[in-house]
Amino acid sequence: MELVSKGSLSKFDMNEILNCMHCGFCLPACPTYRQMGMEFASPRGRIALMKGVAKEELAVDAEFEHHMNLCLGCRACETACPAGVPYGSLVETAREMVEDQKRDSAKPSVMKTVVFDKLFKNPQRFKQLGTALWAAQSVGLQTLADKTGLIKVLPRPMAEMQKAVDKIASPIARKKREPVMKSGQANALKIGFFSGCIMDVMFFETNQATASLLQKAGCDVLFVQEQVCCGALHAHAGEKDGAIELAKRNIEAFEQAEVDFIVNNAGGCGSALKEYHHWFHDQPEWQQRAMNFVAKMRDANELLAELPPLTFSKRIEAKVTYQDSCHLAHGQGVRNQPRQLIQRIPGVEYIEMNDADSCCGSAGIYNITNYEMSMDILDDKMKQVEQTKAHYIVTTNPGCLLQMKNGIIRAGLQGKMEAMHVMDLLARAL
Known part of the structure; x- marks a missing residue:
C-alpha cells in the first residue's frame, strides 16, 4: 500500500506525538500490553508507529490498521502518563487516517454503511430495532434459538453476548414516557436528559430510573426529542465526519431546549459529549457552541453527588463492588462520586475491587471485532470480581454492563452475583 499523502499527514499533531517521552509508565496500565507483553501492543509502541507515519517513514497499511484497532481506547494510559499525552485523540486520528485511505482505494463495506450511516444516525430506526428485539423476546424466539442451537448461526461473539441481554422494554412502555418529569419544586x-441510542433501547428502564432519581433530587427532567447518537462509536472507528455531523445535531437540539445542565448516564457517551469542542478546531463558530454545550454536560453520578442527598427508604443488605467505566474514570475523571452514592445506601457493604479501573474488555464494539482478546481481558477481570465475593457488581456504561453480565455467565456465578447499573441500584433503594 502506498504511503499516505501529505494532506492526510496534516491530521497528526506532531507536538502531541513528540510529548511522549517513552518512559513506559503506560505499559502496566495497558490491557493489551498486559495480555501480549509486546511493544506494538502498548500505547508507547503505537505512538512510535504514528510518528513513523507522520514522518513518512511508514505506510498507513494493513499492519498499521491492525495495531491501531487492537487498542481498546480505554485511555488508562492517559491517567498513567506523566507528560499528559492525549493518546485517545491520537489513536482516533490514526483510525481516521486509516478510514480515509480505505475510502480512497475502495468502497466502504455494506455493513459499515448500514451501521454508521443508516442506523446510528437515525433514532427512529433504533426504536424500530428495539421493537424488533422486544418482539423476538416476547414470542420466545431468543429462548428457542438457545435451546435448539439455532443461535450458533450467529457469529460467536454475538451468540455469546445475546445471553447477557435483559428483557427489552415494550413499545407501549416506551410510549408512556412523559416528555417532562416535574419535581414540583x-x-x-432544568435538566436536559441525554438518553443515548443503545441506552434508550436496551436499558430503557435504567434511563427511567436515572430521570426519577434526578426528579427526586429536585430537578425538572426534559427528554429532548431531537437528540441523536453522541458520535462516540463513529469517532472511535475513524468516522470523524459522521461524528461531527451528530455532534452538530445534538448541540442544536440542546441549545433549543435551553436547559441548565445536560445529563447522561453512560460513561462512553459522556466522554465523547464532554469533548465536542475538540472536534471543531477548524470551525470556530461551532467550537464556541460546542464549548457552551460541554460546560453544561454532567454525568448523572457527578450531578447527584453535588445535589442534596437522596433519602433512601429501603435497605439493601448486600455486598457491592464497583467496576469503573474506563471513559468515566480515565476520560472524565469521575471516580469518587459513584462510590459515594453507593455507600450512602442503607445496608450496603461496599467492597473496593483490585484494579477496578482496568478495562473489562468491552470498549464499544471491541468485544465483537476483537473477541478473543476481549474475552481474555474479561476473564482476568472476573478473577478480581470473584475475590470481592460481592452480591452486586455495578458499573456506569451499557457496554461495560453487558460485558460484566457476560462475565458472570462465563465464570458460572449466575444466582450468586448480579451486574447492574449504579442508577438501578440507587433506584432500588428508593
Whole structure:
C-alpha cells in the first residue's frame, strides 16, 4: 500500500506525538500490553508507529490498521502518563487516517454503511430495532434459538453476548414516557436528559430510573426529542465526519431546549459529549457552541453527588463492588462520586475491587471485532470480581454492563452475583 499523502499527514499533531517521552509508565496500565507483553501492543509502541507515519517513514497499511484497532481506547494510559499525552485523540486520528485511505482505494463495506450511516444516525430506526428485539423476546424466539442451537448461526461473539441481554422494554412502555418529569419544586434545575441510542433501547428502564432519581433530587427532567447518537462509536472507528455531523445535531437540539445542565448516564457517551469542542478546531463558530454545550454536560453520578442527598427508604443488605467505566474514570475523571452514592445506601457493604479501573474488555464494539482478546481481558477481570465475593457488581456504561453480565455467565456465578447499573441500584433503594 502506498504511503499516505501529505494532506492526510496534516491530521497528526506532531507536538502531541513528540510529548511522549517513552518512559513506559503506560505499559502496566495497558490491557493489551498486559495480555501480549509486546511493544506494538502498548500505547508507547503505537505512538512510535504514528510518528513513523507522520514522518513518512511508514505506510498507513494493513499492519498499521491492525495495531491501531487492537487498542481498546480505554485511555488508562492517559491517567498513567506523566507528560499528559492525549493518546485517545491520537489513536482516533490514526483510525481516521486509516478510514480515509480505505475510502480512497475502495468502497466502504455494506455493513459499515448500514451501521454508521443508516442506523446510528437515525433514532427512529433504533426504536424500530428495539421493537424488533422486544418482539423476538416476547414470542420466545431468543429462548428457542438457545435451546435448539439455532443461535450458533450467529457469529460467536454475538451468540455469546445475546445471553447477557435483559428483557427489552415494550413499545407501549416506551410510549408512556412523559416528555417532562416535574419535581414540583420552585426554582428547580432544568435538566436536559441525554438518553443515548443503545441506552434508550436496551436499558430503557435504567434511563427511567436515572430521570426519577434526578426528579427526586429536585430537578425538572426534559427528554429532548431531537437528540441523536453522541458520535462516540463513529469517532472511535475513524468516522470523524459522521461524528461531527451528530455532534452538530445534538448541540442544536440542546441549545433549543435551553436547559441548565445536560445529563447522561453512560460513561462512553459522556466522554465523547464532554469533548465536542475538540472536534471543531477548524470551525470556530461551532467550537464556541460546542464549548457552551460541554460546560453544561454532567454525568448523572457527578450531578447527584453535588445535589442534596437522596433519602433512601429501603435497605439493601448486600455486598457491592464497583467496576469503573474506563471513559468515566480515565476520560472524565469521575471516580469518587459513584462510590459515594453507593455507600450512602442503607445496608450496603461496599467492597473496593483490585484494579477496578482496568478495562473489562468491552470498549464499544471491541468485544465483537476483537473477541478473543476481549474475552481474555474479561476473564482476568472476573478473577478480581470473584475475590470481592460481592452480591452486586455495578458499573456506569451499557457496554461495560453487558460485558460484566457476560462475565458472570462465563465464570458460572449466575444466582450468586448480579451486574447492574449504579442508577438501578440507587433506584432500588428508593
